[in-house]
Amino acid sequence: QVQLVESGGGLVQAGGSLRLSCAASGIIYTLNDMGWYRQAPGEQRELVAVATSEGITNYADSVKGRFTVSRNNRWMTVSLQMNNLKPEDTAVYYCNAIATTSLGENRDFWGQGTQVTVSS
Numbered sequence: 001q002v003q004l005v006e007s008g009g010g011l012v013q014a015g016g017s018l019r020l021s022c023a024a025s026g027i028i029y030t031l032n033d034m035g036w037y038r039q040a041p042g043e044q045r046e047l048v049a050v051a052t053s054e055g056i057t058n059y060a061d062s063v064k065g066r067f068t069v070s071r072n073n074r075w076m077t078v079s080l081q082m083n084n085l086k087p088e089d090t091a092v093y094y095c096n097a098i099a100t101t102s103l104g105e106n107r108d109f110w111g112q113g114t115q116v117t118v119s120s
Contacts, residue, residue, distance in 0.1 A: 002026040002109045004095045009114030016118075017083045022095030022111055024076040030100040034071050034078035038091035038116075048093070049080060062088075085118045092116075 008020040024031060035050030049059045049069035057069050066085075071078040078095065095111035 002028055002097065002099050002101065002107070004097055004109055004111035006093070006095045006111040006114040009093065009116050011117045011119065012085055014085060014087055014118055014120050016085055017081070018085065018116060019082065020080040020093055020095075020114060020116075022078050022097075024078075024097055024099070024109075027102045028076070028099050029102050029104070031073070031076055032098040032100065032106075034095070034097045035069060036078070036080045037094045037096055038089075039094070039113075040088075040091040043091075045094075050096075051078060082116070085116075087118045087120045090116060090118050 003025050004022055006022045012018050033050050033052055036048040037045050038048050039045045047060055049067055051057045051069050051071045066083050068081040092113040093116050094113045097109045100106050
């Protein structure tokens with residue numbers, strides 16, 4: 001089983017910065033993609049950023065140039081540096097990971113979520 005633990009959420013003024021971190025633990029054979037999703041009230045969950053095991057990153061258009069996702073494969077962590085935050089970035093951010101377990105199964109895992117609130 002794989003567990004994801006997030007940290008770094010909070011309240012910040014518009015234009016400020018926050019850094020989210022997520023650590024994976026458990027019995028993992030291969031840790032594949034790791035990334036972040038967010039869910040704002042009344043809106044659909046959306047992909048924010050993702051990083052492959054090879055270091056390739058992808059971002060939602062709304063955060064390009066402002067957010068940076070990075071990962072450390074040795075410690076099985078993924079971080080999201082968020083700069084120039086806007087009120088529309090306010091949401092619950094969820095860490096996501098796709099992992100191959102010791103049983104040979106590819107599964108999608110989620111963290112519990114961390115609240116990011118950006119005041120105008």
